[in-house]
Amino acid sequence: MSTASHAGPHPHGAAPDGHDVHDNEEPHGSLRDYVTGFVLSVILTAIPFWLVMAHVFKNPTVTAFSVMALAGVQIVVHMIYFLHMTPKAEGGWNMLALIFTLVLVTIALSGSMWVMYHLNNNMMPTSPMTEGTMPPGTTNMPGGTMTEGDKVGGNTMGPGDMGGMKMAPPASARDPRTMP
Amino acid sequence: MSSSSSSGALAADQHARAFHLASEDEHHPENGTMLGFWIYLMSDCLIFAALFATYAVLGTSYAGGPSQAELFKLPTVALNTSMLLLSSITYGFAMLAMAKGNRGATLIWLGITGLFGAAFVGLELQEFGELIRDGAGPQRSAFLSSFFALVGTHGLHVSVGIVWLITLMVQVGRKGLIQANRRRLMCLSLFWHFLDVIWIGVFSFVYLIGVLR
Numbered sequence: 001m002s003t004a005s006h007a008g009p010h011p012h013g014a015a016p017d018g019h020d021v022h023d024n025e026e027p028h029g030s031l032r033d034y035v036t037g038f039v040l041s042v043i044l045t046a047i048p049f050w051l052v053m054a055h056v057f058k059n060p061t062v063t064a065f066s067v068m069a070l071a072g073v074q075i076v077v078h079m080i081y082f083l084h085m086t087p088k089a090e091g092g093w094n095m096l097a098l099i100f101t102l103v104l105v106t107i108a109l110s111g112s113m114w115v116m117y118h119l120n121n122n123m124m125p126t127s128p129m130t131e132g133t134m135p136p137g138t139t140n141m142p143g144g145t146m147t148e149g150d151k152v153g154g155n156t157m158g159p160g161d162m163g164g165m166k167m168a169p170p171a172s173a174r175d176p177r178t179m180p
Numbered sequence: 181m182s183s184s185s186s187s188g189a190l191a192a193d194q195h196a197r198a199f200h201l202a203s204e205d206e207h208h209p210e211n212g213t214m215l216g217f218w219i220y221l222m223s224d225c226l227i228f229a230a231l232f233a234t235y236a237v238l239g240t241s242y243a244g245g246p247s248q249a250e251l252f253k254l255p256t257v258a259l260n261t262s263m264l265l266l267s268s269i270t271y272g273f274a275m276l277a278m279a280k281g282n283r284g285a286t287l288i289w290l291g292i293t294g295l296f297g298a299a300f301v302g303l304e305l306q307e308f309g310e311l312i313r314d315g316a317g318p319q320r321s322a323f324l325s326s327f328f329a330l331v332g333t334h335g336l337h338v339s340v341g342i343v344w345l346i347t348l349m350v351q352v353g354r355k356g357l358i359q360a361n362r363r364r365l366m367c368l369s370l371f372w373h374f375l376d377v378i379w380i381g382v383f384s385f386v387y388l389i390g391v392l393r
Contacts, residue, residue, distance in 0.1 A: 029272070029275075030276075031276055034269055034272035034273070034276070035269075037269075037272075038265070038268070038269040038272075041265055041268075042265065045261055045262075045265065045380075045383075048384060048388055049254065049258050049261075049388065051388075052254065052388045052391060052392060053254050060392040060393075063392055064389050064392055067384050067388045067389055068384060068385070068389070070384070071380050071381060071384035071385070074380050075377050075380055075381075078268075078373060078376060078377045078380070079377070082268055082272065082373040082376065083370060083373050083374065083377070090214060090215045090218070093215055094215065094218050097215075097218060097219050097222050098218075098222065100222070101222040101225050101226065104226060104229070105225065105226065105229040108226070108229045108230060108233050109229060109232060109233050109236065112233035112234075112236065112237055113233070113236050113237065116237040
């Protein structure tokens with residue numbers, strides 16, 4: 001593909017002079033590759049900006065998922081047309097390193113969000129440092145955690161469990177309001 | 181290649197062969213460089229993954245401070261994004277000029293790429309300056325700390341890329357498109373396009389989705 005378009009609209013004398021250029025020819029891509037990638041990128045960038053700025057969807061969740069999906073497609077476009085990723089590049093080692101990295105990135109991102117989301121849900125803030133992030137109406141009064149836990153009810157990992165943990169009484173004992 | 185009669189060259193040949201099983205017909209030293217540089221980029225990708233994860237966790241911890249929707253100006257971000265996209269295609273043109281062996285055109289396209297990159301960094305610094313002046317600096321809230329860490333690290337990468345680009349322009353200007361300079365330009369090409377890929381994540385996840393919240 002790349003050799004065909006090299007020979008096409010832009011004839012140049014690089015191919016015959018052999019060694020040097022031949023070494024580098026494969027990873028370059030062609031003019032058509034770059035232009036295709038650029039046009040696709042512009043489209044894939046413009047759509048998410050338009051979705052958000054023009055409020056196309058009423059539901060922000062739909063917009064968010066659309067934006068992330070388009071970003072994923074655009075990353076693939078860049079990988080193919082600008083970074084010239086092919087399964088055969090560097091004898092497959094490039095692709096192997098990429099797949100390994102993607103696995104690690106997925107674990108790091110989804111794992112962090114999953115763990116920290118549950119941590120935020122299950123632990124009530126205890127110090128003024130975190131008070132600003134607290135939902136209105138929830139306090140950390142002694143015994144308050146139990147009633148909160150009762151309200152949650154079906155959630156087996158709810159704050160009711162936290163009240164039974166060994167950490168809870170010292171945490172409230174170290175309440176900064178009692179400190180000088 | 182023809183001088184592989186001495187034992188030292190033979191040993192080097194064997195060594196190179198150890199990780200070039202599928203492409204033995206064209207194993208050159210720069211292949212090793214390109215693979216090594218790719219692995220560096222993957223490790224850089226992990227740094228950004230950690231920063232993205234930090235932002236994902238802390239992005240809603242405002243500490244009573246301003247939120248994304250109050251701070252971010254999407255037209256500026258769109259302009260910034262187009263600067264980086266344009267710099268990607270102009271770097272591609274520089275690589276095509278290099279493949280043709282055209283030193284002048286390579287230098288011109290590299291220069292244009294550098295200007296787009298500088299415009300990107302300039303716009304970003306201006307945005308940071310405005311945020312800090314409005315009291316929304318990195319010390320304001322956990323959200324802003326993680327925002328400055330993530331976007332700042334990307335901007336730092338672009339800045340270093342510009343320094344590298346200028347260095348290579350000087351080297352190409354003085355020594356021409358020799359083999360070593362071609363290899364260096366190809367490494368910078370990977371680096372530059374990789375930063376564009378990271379920026380896709382930044383403008384989608386940080387700016388666009390941030391404004392939705």
